Amino acid sequence: MLRTFTLPDGAAVEIRPLEPDDSELLLQGFEGLSPASRYARFLTAVPRLPRHWVDDLTDLDHRDREALAASDGATGQGIGIARYVRVAGEPNAAEFAIAIADAWQGRGLGRILLDELIGAAKANGIERFYGDVFANNERMLGLARTIGRGAHIGPPETGIVRLTVEL
Numbered sequence: 001m002l003r004t005f006t007l008p009d010g011a012a013v014e015i016r017p018l019e020p021d022d023s024e025l026l027l028q029g030f031e032g033l034s035p036a037s038r039y040a041r042f043l044t045a046v047p048r049l050p051r052h053w054v055d056d057l058t059d060l061d062h063r064d065r066e067a068l069a070a071s072d073g074a075t076g077q078g079i080g081i082a083r084y085v086r087v088a089g090e091p092n093a094a095e096f097a098i099a100i101a102d103a104w105q106g107r108g109l110g111r112i113l114l115d116e117l118i119g120a121a122k123a124n125g126i127e128r129f130y131g132d133v134f135a136n137n138e139r140m141l142g143l144a145r146t147i148g149r150g151a152h153i154g155p156p157e158t159g160i161v162r163l164t165v166e167l
Helices: 023-031 035-042 051-057 109-123 138-145
Strands: 003-006 012-017 065-072 078-087 090-100 128-134 151-153 160-166
Touching: 012 109, 023 051, 023 065, 023 078, 035 090, 065 109, 078 109, 090 109, 109 138, 128 138, 138 151, 138 160
Parallel strands: 090 128
Antiparallel strands: 003 012, 012 065, 065 078, 078 090, 128 160, 151 160
16 A cells, blocks of 8 residues: 655655565665665675565565565655564564665654554564664664664674664
C-alpha cells in the first residue's frame, strides 16, 4: 500500500512495501549513499551492492522479512529503506536497519520510515527490535532512543553497540 508523507521542509515522499521486482529502486537508493553512509549501514565497506545481496534484500514475505521503500514524491527516485528480519528462535523479535540517501538525511524521513516499519512489525507479532550500529552513529542512536519504550544500548564491542528496542 503506497502512502504519501510530507516532510517538515515540504518535500513529498512515498513509502510502500518493497517487492521482489524493485531491484532498480533498491540500487537507486544505494547509489544515494556516500561511502560513509554505506559503511554505517553495513558495518563494513561496500563500494557496490553485490547481486546476491540485492536478491536477498528483495526476498520478502512481508511477515518474517519486511522492507519499506521510500521514494522522492517528485521524481520517483529511491531515497531510503527500512527493513526487519525476524530472529530465528525468537519469534517476537526482529533485526532492523534503516538507510537514507545522504541528501535526505536529517529531514525527518528516518522517523517516518521507522514508524511505518514498527507498525508493520507489530501487525506481524513482533514486539522487539535489535540492531547493531556504530557507537558514534549519533543519528541512529538518537532515533532509537525515541521509539517504543526507548532503546537499551548495549556496551560497545569494538565500536559497535547493540540496540534493543521494545516496541
